[in-house]
Amino acid sequence: MSVSIFDSFLTTTDMIAVFDDAAIVQGMFRFEQALAQAQADEGLLPQSAARAIAGVCNAQLYDLPALITAGRRAGSLAIPLIKELTKTVALYDQEAASKVHWGSTSQDVIDTAMVLATRDALQLLDDGLHDLTGRLLLLAGEHLATPVLARTLMQPAQVTSFGFKLAGWLAPLVRARTRLRECAQRALQLQLGGAVGTLAVMGEQGAAVGARMAQALDLRLADAAWHTQRDEWVRLGLEVAVLTGSLGKLATDLSLMAQGEIAELAEPSGNGRGGSSAMPHKRNPVSAMIALAAATRTPQHAAALLAAMGQQHERGLGNWQAELAEWPGLFLSAHGALQALDEAFAGLHIDTARMRRNIDSLQGLVFAEAASSYLAATIGKSAAHALLEKMTGESLTSGRHLADVLEAAIAADPQLQAAIDLAHLRTLFDPVAATAPAHKLAQEQLRRLRDDIHHFSK
Structure with a gap:
């Protein structure tokens, strides 16, 4: 083509x-x-x-x-x-x-040729997934206790583990590899029916x-x-589309974390990679860009496959031909995204110090929920929430760390001072300690994912 x-x-x-x-x-x-x-x-x-x-x-x-x-x-x-x-x-x-x-008949030969090509295409995807999931698995294990901001609705939310975030990128790719293999077993089948499918x-x-x-x-x-029974075939194509969507999600996060104002991750550079024709200082996330572009195009291919399923009688008129034209695009996009991200993660720069500075720059506000939950055991949930809401406002206004503002408020209240363990309260503002829940969850998730990945190699 x-x-x-x-x-x-x-x-x-x-x-x-x-x-x-x-x-x-x-x-x-x-x-x-x-x-x-x-x-x-x-x-x-x-x-x-x-x-x-x-x-x-x-x-x-x-x-x-x-x-x-x-x-x-x-x-x-x-x-x-x-x-x-x-x-x-x-x-x-x-x-x-x-x-x-x-x-x-004509459709026998063309469909079977596409099945043979698709088998080779799936092998390329499987090989690429082997490489990328292996890199993600290794990085996730290394960063289980690395604090990083979790962000919801594009805003800082709480502290999580970078290893947990990596596991979240990894899991859909492992599932995609499983689903593609399962669908391939059913969809990669000979087409032979003769003129109307009856031999x-x-x-x-x-x-x-x-x-x-x-x-x-x-x-x-x-x-x-299966001249006009395209369910297993289309299902395989849709799994390729879902894989590309998962790669697009990973690329989205990577591109956001690589923004200059965030600078927690950076794609490899050198040899002209990611440069700008006008701005020498730029380090563009070109792998993320390719994966995002591929993911943006994929829904149209997937929708066309679904639209083409209503094939007439024993041989489709126009819809089978549309399906044939759309089919390669799914695999072209998926493999482009996969290889681009594999190249990025092969030399990804992870700035753990910057991750910590981004947390610290928020003056402890991302620990407000943890502090509120601790205080709730002493003064009740509503009172604790109201107090933390007031203290966060004061922290923002004064530029002081939330822990300092909260300790001052407790020191000014004899009842709170008697009931609150300030040393324990301080631990709630420790970024490394805050990774503990995510660390534990990621550790168990990585164990299961490692087993799944090991199963592929058998």
């Missing part, structure tokens, strides 16, 4: 190659070769005919641009491909030429031919032709 320079910017050469014109056409020839050999093994045509057909099932022997142009006029790429294959076989064996594509031309031997073809191509044998 050909992609624009802007498409190629958001994906990888490896994924482009999977859905390249030559790769898809070669997949179609693999179908024809497997069909002929299976039919020969079942006695439906001579072994010599199968060999003659197999001998010219090579995309390099054909004028691909001419095939594609002819396919547009014919309404299917398979039609001119079979015509040219038949002509080429006839040069060597006239009898074999009469058996080319016998008992099959009528091959008669009683049709099922045996299908079984042999599925084995030769290492594909699942479908219960029946």
